[in-house]
Amino acid sequence: MSAQHRTTASGASRSLARSRPRYGEVIVKVVLMAAALVSVATTVGIVFALLEPTIEFFGEISLGEFFGSTTWGPLFKPPAFGVWPIIVATLEITLIAIVVAVPLGLATAIYLSEYATPRVRKIFKPVLEVLAGVPTVVFGFFALTFVTPLLRDVFPFLELEAKNGLSAGLLVGVMIIPIVASLSEDSMAAVPNGLREGSYALGASKMLTSVRVVVPAAFSGIVAAIILAISRAAGETMIVAIAGGFKSVFTLYPGDEMATMAAFIAQAGSGDAPVGTIAYKTIFAVGSLLFIMTFAMNYVSARMVQKYREVYD
Amino acid sequence: MAILSTPKSAVQLASRGRPLKEHLFRVALLASLAIALIFLAMLIVYVVEEGWPRLDSTLWENQPSIRRPETAGIQSGIFGTLWIIGLTALMALPTGILAAIYLEEYADKTKWYNRLIELNISNLAAVPSIVYGILGLGIIARWMQFGFTVMTGAMTISLLVLPIVIISAREAIRAVPPSIREGSLALGATQWQTIYRQVLPASIPGIATGSILALSRAIGEAAPFLMLGAATLVRFNPEGVWSNFSVLPLQIYSFITRPQEEFAVLAAAAIVILLAILLLMNSVAIWLRNRYQKRW
Amino acid sequence: GGDAKPGSSDSTSSAAAASGETQAAGGQLSGEIKVDGSSTVAPLTQAASELFGEEQPQVKVPVGTSGTGGGFEKFCAGETDISNASRPIKDEEKAACEAKGIKFTELTVATDALTVVVPKENDWATCLTTDQLKKMWEPAAEGKVKTWKDVDAKFPAEELKLYGPGTDSGTFDYFTDEINGEEGASRKDYSPSENDNDIVTGVAGAKGGLGYFGFTYFEENADKLKAVEIDSGSGCVAPSVEAAQGGKYTPLARPLFVYVSATAAKRPEVGAFLDYYAGNIGAIAKDAKFIPLNPEQEAKLKTDLTSLKSQG
Amino acid sequence: MNDSRNPMPASRTADPRNLPASGHAQIGVSVPNVTVRGPEVPRTIEALDPVFTVSGLSVFYGDYEAVRGVDMTIGNREITAMIGPSGCGKSTVLRCFNRMNDLIPGARAAGKILYHDEDLYGDHVDPIEVRRRIGMVFQKPNPFPKSIYDNIAYGPRVNGMKGKMDDIVEEALTKAALWDEVKDKIKQNALSLSGGQQQRLCIARAIAVKPDVILMDEPCSALDPIATTKIEDLMQELSRDYTIVIVTHNMQQAARVSDRTAFFTAEVDAEGVRHGRLVEFDETSRIFTNPSDKRTEDYITGRFG
């Protein structure tokens, strides 16, 4: 066998050209690429679904009216199209959520990445995953039937309404803790050990190493985590629909009932807005706004990550 | 500066009273983790306590009822959810895994269209689920005229979880060391042979774990169904993909909006079932991960 | 129905149509009857379907609760067979149905008394005039009428907290039409909810609270709330079954409807369901805790149904 | 060429330790003789029966020219060693020989590599076919997470062979001097083998597809001395049938096993960019006894790297 093999391999060798055609490889690549393009098609679909009614909407309602007034009530008569109340409510609830989730999530991430032993980590990470998997209707139910009554009992002076931005925001915050924690932890875990060792070798304690070396080095990943959490919070629907309410009045007080953009879409979209009416188009206009906001945040996040990512190798 | 100029001999290596601050920091970190966990525990205790009176077999044997909330069940919701999850698994998982293979193994990152696909996926992962509801309503239900059926729901949810499936499958594929690929390619294997015979088998546990977690997200979704206007009072189980249906989260939402106290109890009991399904799925995922976690 | 989607003519319903014919009782029917629309009326239709299901377990009746308007939208797109409504169909909705070639019949199935509620501790508002209600609810009140004193100088300066159904509800349409003079015209700074339970908790939890919803919900929560008598010019009338049936509770007594597609009504299972609905309307209303039709209304329901079924 | 480099090597020759004045004794270190493998009958490059003829090879990663202008010839059934400090492009050049660099996005080779008489980078050439002919063994043993048997059978299988291949497995393992150690546990997972065994398994795996050439990139650097000796012995054995190119950071290893040695180093160009260059390519005995370039001498005597 060896002899035969040698004759083919040495000296005048066989051609290195393809010995048999490989159409399969091409087909596979095409199929795989097609699968990847489904996600592009999804975006196109979303844009397509949003675009036409949105354009029609702005044909009837000027941008000036949309962004220039603070009365919202497209389903009332006379309708009002000043979008600020629901934008402000969205921002308020998102802010409350972030105030809850960023410290807790970041601290959790630092604990898991820097302090916990592998065994502890192995126990707690799945628990965080469970928290991440709790359906938002459940959080909504809990907010409405447990948290709000509790807060009303404990802090009567807050004058919380039966539905209010505070409870909804708190629960949205709890919902996004796992996002902040787990993505931040990933990026902290990616910080090269050499940096930690460098810090310890200078006599830094664990706390200082975590706070002054690991967190800054993982900064871009942490920012990305927070931005993703913000867009989740801003788009969250069920919690705010159940516990935040639908009252679309401009308010800065989180104890009031307030409707976010997502809540408005859910309310109007699940009810009567006959196709073609301005009310129906409003759903899509608000949907576009929400989509553009998440898109913009994601873009900013991608840029930040690109800009601040440290390349260690 | 004084502390920095200690003599070099006759040293003293005892600590300088740092531990208290260190300790407090550690406690604060643990407390943060604990808050999230206590919260989860409180939530579970609360819904179990609330739903306790209804946690019996009538819950899954009976259909929802307006007339008799005290014996109403959630069977149609359980089956609807199972249908949606099953179809979503059939549609989203293969698509997501194939897309992940493309992005990890084939896509040349220097090409603009591949970067676009990547950016697009990370963007889709952040798009609110209610917007997917708009997509489902506008494109699938109305434009494609699939109506308000299991198929429409499953397709909408598939698109919603697709980015999550892709992202987690990519991670699993990336965890296969490049040396395995190089070893295969250096033997004259084609790229697809390398993927099919080496990369995929090695990454299947990771992909499965990620997929289960993605599906467990799908189970809890209610907002897109709200947009799709799925019927809430459905007293039969779906019989096919063109059947009308309801899902557990939506039923829970509708129970919450009923005036009678019995419905609140029913909602809590249904939540317990939903959480139980999710816990089960999470456990399987964790078991898979621990069992097959490879260390090269 | 104007079948648009590939799945709607599913095998079960067409098989039933072929075999079924007119056996109302006796023979087993199957198929799916799609219902959507008013959340107020939904419990009634749902109760009907649950009771009907005891006779015809193979017939499926999914009942959606998209609100009256949302229901008509689907109904006129041919997506549903029956639409629940807590107000009559509007002209533009009719036009939409016509455009799709959908013929329908309106059936009045129950009566409701829109009930204005205040918390038990409210000891000043026992009876309100329709003008006082308008003063609270009209668009012009927004941001101006903030306390009860702003409504009437005799009332205390308690903060007025308003709760009501959302804009996609037929109840809202009816109330705004009757009280404020134009459908949909309402102040916006109240707490809207499709969930009547929210209105109950909201009103019960605020001393200056006021809200309105269907009579049924009031009866369910009579221990927490007080119903306000309404004076539309001929004295104070409390909401009650008798007052509503007898036409004394004006202007807030209202009929509740189901709209049936003519094409769908020809399907045996739909026909059987409607027969059952009309034939047992008293029992169904009682079961669902609705105000039953009075005898004349009940008779009209039956004639309407007969003429629907005899249509070409 | 020397201009672009820091003058260090020159100044070192003048004053071996360029240190602040503190008493350092010059102590002669006697290094015992090192066995150098010479070709049985020394052949001139021209008489080599070349397997690879490299001319003007430059390799780019994106815009970065990692290796510049390499000319060398790999003789049939010889062992050619490539040595040089870290980052000088040894691996990069090696991976051109079986077009493994194709797999790195942005990597690109300019110049010419003839394999026998065929242009390795010619249009009609199928890199997969190339890799089947020209096997490779890596620095870190990389057995597949499968049984020993399946590891060996993998190559033939992906090349279209079907069915049982017990003979091929036994032959390859025997050639790789591993058969006796594993014949009783051939179905066991390859990851359970020791590092040295894993590396021999990888060599067996490469042999099983009956290649013409075997490329090895620091195949012993992750191994202990005993395993290293085994692999070195194996290389000698294999060089009867195969052409072998080996990258190593261990000069003694190059001296021990190779017929011919290529010494690479990194040069800094006018813009401060480092490029790998081939400094000297000659018979191993010459390189280690009488290098013609100062840098080669500095390197093999441990002055840097």
Add this chain to the structure above:
Amino acid sequence: MNDSRNPMPASRTADPRNLPASGHAQIGVSVPNVTVRGPEVPRTIEALDPVFTVSGLSVFYGDYEAVRGVDMTIGNREITAMIGPSGCGKSTVLRCFNRMNDLIPGARAAGKILYHDEDLYGDHVDPIEVRRRIGMVFQKPNPFPKSIYDNIAYGPRVNGMKGKMDDIVEEALTKAALWDEVKDKIKQNALSLSGGQQQRLCIARAIAVKPDVILMDEPCSALDPIATTKIEDLMQELSRDYTIVIVTHNMQQAARVSDRTAFFTAEVDAEGVRHGRLVEFDETSRIFTNPSDKRTEDYITGRFG
């Protein structure tokens, strides 16, 4: 001790190339003299003024005894080199000197290390304080992703210093022979420096906390020859003020820079488990000219590793 090892080294001596018969010439490789740094006035171990006195040190990772029974003494303001093949425990021992191993879960040291006269592993000892006194420089330069200034200022800051520390920064950078190169871009990110500059920055960072000892784990192995020379020069300079312990895989480097050399290797015990052992510890000149152990000789002459 020799029994537990594979007999390879012995057989090698008998027959240097244990190969199938094929003509290999023994070619003497003349290695030019290597400068070996000897202590100005050679001191006996007893007269060392020891900074560390190690006795019976064994280090465990979990159940695995990575290093077994090491005794050695590190003299004040001397440079001590630790050499040996990969995996023999050099880094492990080095990291015991400033208790960096405490940070590895499951790592545990048995035996005794006296630092001056204090037990380094004593109960009252605060490892953070230890690390402040005993600085460390790593194989891969690991500057923090901050400005050059902040990198240097980090150590003093975490040790409680407040305010500006321009003087400290300048002094440390000057001592590390980096000041001239970076003084104009002191606020620039440290990651923008070249590898050699980064390593000197890491040394400057270690100096800035005014340590007593500097431990270096293969500080030059990621660097090019020019940067290596600079670091070696710097070490010589620093050894006037500091005690330095360096791990290196480059024997010539050990020979060039150190006063005393410890040679480690891995031994396989009866159960087949490898343990790092200290084979020989002596003045560098002795180790390189007249080693007393056969394995040391084999190693420094390139027979393995």
